[in-house]
Amino acid sequence: xxxxxxxxxxxxxxxxxxxxxxxxxxxxxxxxxxxxxxxxxxxxxxxxxxxxxxxxxxxxxxxxxxxxxxxxxxxxxxxxxxxxxxxxxxxxxxxxxxxxxxxxxxxxxxxxxx
Amino acid sequence: xxxxxxxxxxxxxxxxxxxxxxxxxxxxxxxxxxxxxxxxxxxxxxxxxxxxxxxxxxxxxxxxxxxxxxxxxxxxxxxxxxxxxxxxxxxxxxxxxxxxxxxxxxxxxxxxxxxxx
Numbered sequence: 001x002x003x004x005x006x007x008x009x010x011x012x013x014x015x016x017x018x019x020x021x022x023x024x025x026x027x028x029x030x031x032x033x034x035x036x037x038x039x040x041x042x043x044x045x046x047x048x049x050x051x052x053x054x055x056x057x058x059x060x061x062x063x064x065x066x067x068x069x070x071x072x073x074x075x076x077x078x079x080x081x082x083x084x085x086x087x088x089x090x091x092x093x094x095x096x097x098x099x100x101x102x103x104x105x106x107x108x109x110x111x112x113x114x
Numbered sequence: 115x116x117x118x119x120x121x122x123x124x125x126x127x128x129x130x131x132x133x134x135x136x137x138x139x140x141x142x143x144x145x146x147x148x149x150x151x152x153x154x155x156x157x158x159x160x161x162x163x164x165x166x167x168x169x170x171x172x173x174x175x176x177x178x179x180x181x182x183x184x185x186x187x188x189x190x191x192x193x194x195x196x197x198x199x200x201x202x203x204x205x206x207x208x209x210x211x212x213x214x215x216x217x218x219x220x221x222x223x224x225x226x227x228x229x230x231x
Contacts, residue, residue, distance in 0.1 A: 032219075034219060036222075042224070043204070043222055043223060043224040043225050044157070044204070044222040045222075046219060049219055088154060090156050090157075101159065101162070101170070101211075102157075102159070102220060104156035104157060105156060106155070106156060107154065107155065107156050109154060
């Protein structure tokens, strides 16, 4: 079975700091990768996704992620965070071998201090 | 319309009650999902329906009973729940489910926050 690791469980940053959240997965075949965000009291929203092509993908709200196949990683980045980015961030992976079953990482809680 | 709707938003029920959660999508998606999410934890898959048939049941206790009346609707019937079942219940949909559909992202509803007393 797939596994997805998010090593940063809780990150605290000041506004304008740069952000990088790690995501590593275990499957060696073709994968599809997602980052979802969940603001306090709200539902999961898709930030960005990677299916194929350019490994650097840009999402909403200034977020981007880079797929590095050799490292089995899909790290999320933002050059300058805002207080409104305070939320839970989940990485998710699917693969052809598992159909459309999502494997979620354990999540990273981001707190941005004004 | 890229929306998945869920009702009710909040539900409080006793351990002897019977209630149902409802989910609806009008995107023509043929796969629908139920997830359970505890605070600050990732969603845990409960059930998958593909073309209105149950395709995955992740060893969920029988006090949770899913139903897919048609391709747009998904219900979750609740009976004799325990306090530890209190959680956010999320519905999601995707175009299809299965090997050919691995590229299809899931669209999540806002969830029903369930409290069992």
